[in-house]
Amino acid sequence: MPFTVPVADQARLLEHVVGIEGLAQHERFAHADPETVEAVLEGAASFAEGEFLPLHRIGDEVGAKLEDGVVTMPPGYREAYRAFVDAGWMTLSAPTDFGGQAMPLALSAALMENLNATNIGFALCPMLSLGAVEALEAHGSDELKARYLDKIVSGEWPATMNLTEPQAGSDVGALTSKAEPAGDGSWRISGQKIYITYGEHDLADNIIHLVLARTPGAPEGTRGISLFLVPKILPDGSRNDLVCTGLEEKLGIHASPTCVMRYGENGGATGWMVGPENGGMRAMFTMMNNARLNVGLQGVGLAERATQEAVAYALDRTQGMRGGRPTAIAEHPDVRRMLMRMRALTMGARALCYYAFGCIDKGETGDTEAALRAEVLIPMAKAWSTDVGVEVASLGIQVHGGMGYIEETGAAQHLRDARIAPIYEGTNGIQAADLVGRKLGLDGGLAFDGLIADVHADTQDERLMALADVIEQTATMLREAAPDHKLAGSYPFLDMCSVMVAAWLLEKVAIATDDPRTKAASEYFLSVLVPEALGKGAAASAGAEILYSVPAETLA
Structure with missing residues (x-):
């Protein structure tokens, strides 16, 4: 069924909830004038509908494939990602010092909502890079920023987040990956990481991994964790000592390669420390807070997609007679109840997420009260919005009836895709x-x-x-x-x-x-x-x- 990005809904929130015109009065967001904001909203909608949406089904059916350490994405994905990079969408909210457009995060939220609605498995790749940009900008050395940040900002080199290990999930402090000093300012990283989203793929020639590991003599628990930048391809052009050894078989998001990564099979993967030694959790939480809000947008995007498809089906499907004429099931009170609930929950979750992003933007202008409010809102936006995504996707199946349980309609995929969002980036x-x-x-x-x-x-x-x-x-x-x-x-x-x-x-x-x-x-x-x-x-x-x-x- 066709999908249309709700540009008008997004624009109303940016105006009345985020206050984007007020943000544009500050030099930090001076480029976000009304004409530019309108153009970005329209352009982001057109791009998502034209490039990501057509690949949604094939991504689910074909998925990512691993052979001899090489992950191949479904047909069309490499070309669509190149179009995404070439159009500059990755740069929307990034700092101008590294090739970004310095737009408000709230405007970038509209783009990410669109990508999630049209192809959540694909959208996970740029989502993680957005967090990596924030982490490196805040905690990386000038040398690391100069070498890597503009490439991540452009999207030319996507980034990943490597936290989880077989024995260390939500308890990050139990991780055992090691980092040994190499004597030249770099480190040698060894260990295994699991559940690494886009840990390996063929969308780009290089992948930048942000990896948590322990240095020699580090304290136990989270106090002894450091963060390292570990590129797939080293500055001299040689391949780093890291490999994808497996892809997880998942309920949904089949287009997203969820990788098992091994570091240091042949002496240690070369990496550089981000931030101070034993300061890895502080740096990683910069990335995770961004990711958590963007995961909330996954719930919003999937809810919007499921709602539109349920309404279209309910208007087309007839059952029973009223006034001597066939009646669309959208006129049945119980179906109308479900449709109204889906629409209201979707709009409420969008408002909450955009408001949280807007508070972060205001914090960037020096509004400390808004920055603190964003901290309060982040767990709500992540958790409640992803629960909304699951509920609305489930209701979408119910509206479709038996056809919703059949893969042909696509309603089931939304629920399969949505179910991970309440789990990852902190349950x-x-x-x-x-x-x-x-x-x-x-x-x-x-x-x-x-x-x-x-x-x-x-x-x-x-x-x-x-x-x-x-x-x-x-x-x-x-x-x-x-x-x-x-x-x-x-x-x-x-x-x-x-x-x-x-x-x-x-x-x-x-x-x-x-x-x-x-x-x-x-x-x-x-x-x-x-x-x-x-x-x-x-x-x-x-x-x-x-x-x-x-x-x-x-x-x-």
Whole structure:
């Protein structure tokens, strides 16, 4: 079925939620004038629809292939990636010092949403490079920046993130990869990494790996981890000592090669330290925060795609008669319920993600309050938006009925692709733990409390005020709770907060515009989703006793 990028929805959020015209008044984003923003939105939509969308199905059916350490992408992917690089899309939000256009991240978010909606497996490649640009710009030496950053910014050399090992997943501190000094300023890296997205492929001649490893005598845990830049091809043109030894067989995102990488099979892969020794986690979190927000956009993109296809099918599929004429299933109340829920959730998740990116942009202009708010929003945007992607994709299958369960329609692929997003870049449970464990207390609690205060000050709806009140009371309780009780309530609490923010933002846009779809989505949030979130207050404050009331084996 055809797909159309929702440019008008994106433009409304940039105007009324991000405040992009205000950002353009600052010299940091002076190029983001209204004419340029409009051209970027239209161009990004046209590119995604024209280049990435046609390859979506073949990427799923053919997937990436590994033979003798070489990964071959599906037909058409190398050419489409070259078109992406040649058109300069990779440079949109990157610094001008290294060939970037220095546009707001919120504008880049629209591009990434489009790429995720049209071909999420393909979009993972530039997504990781965006994070690598931030990490190198913030923590890399001048020499490393001069040698590599402009190539990553252009997209000519894509980048990866190498954290996970067989024994070290969410517990990054358990990693064992080693880095030995070579005596010339470089290091020799050895070890195995798994789940490395785009760790090997034929889209480009070089791949830049950012790898976490331990130096000799490093402290245990995360305090002893350093970050290294390890290129596939060394500056002298020779092949580095690294190889892809396997590709994972996955539920979805088949076009994305998920690699097992071996470093140092023949004496050690050459790499250079990024940031200070034992400072790897700080540098890597710069990259991960970018990736987490972009993963939230994966949920948004897939939800938009699933919604459009479900609506098209429901308008075309007839069942029953009304007034003597065949009735489209879109007119059936239960189908209409699903379609309305899909549309509202999608628009709410988009608003939340764009708002988070916009707060980061404002932080770049010196607005410290906005920068702190972005920290609070990141776990919500990543976790709730990816959960939305899964729910909406599942509802899309339901709208299609039996045809949704058949691969022919493509509805099943959206759910298969969406299911990874709540898992990688920090599981959604970790995001919830981050919200209650760190973000509630950020800046002495003022960062979170300021968000609640703004909702109270802006909303005109008593239902949303009631939700904000319950969240405020629950936050006070969670701040004082024992660790297990705090974590037991973290996930429903994150859901409540996310719904509150999404409802607040949609209400703002609905008041500011005459768009009927936005107004309908806002009213659905306030009438249905906000009361649902209110009902999660009990779960958020229930504590951990019931979870541990029987041994775990009793649950088998």
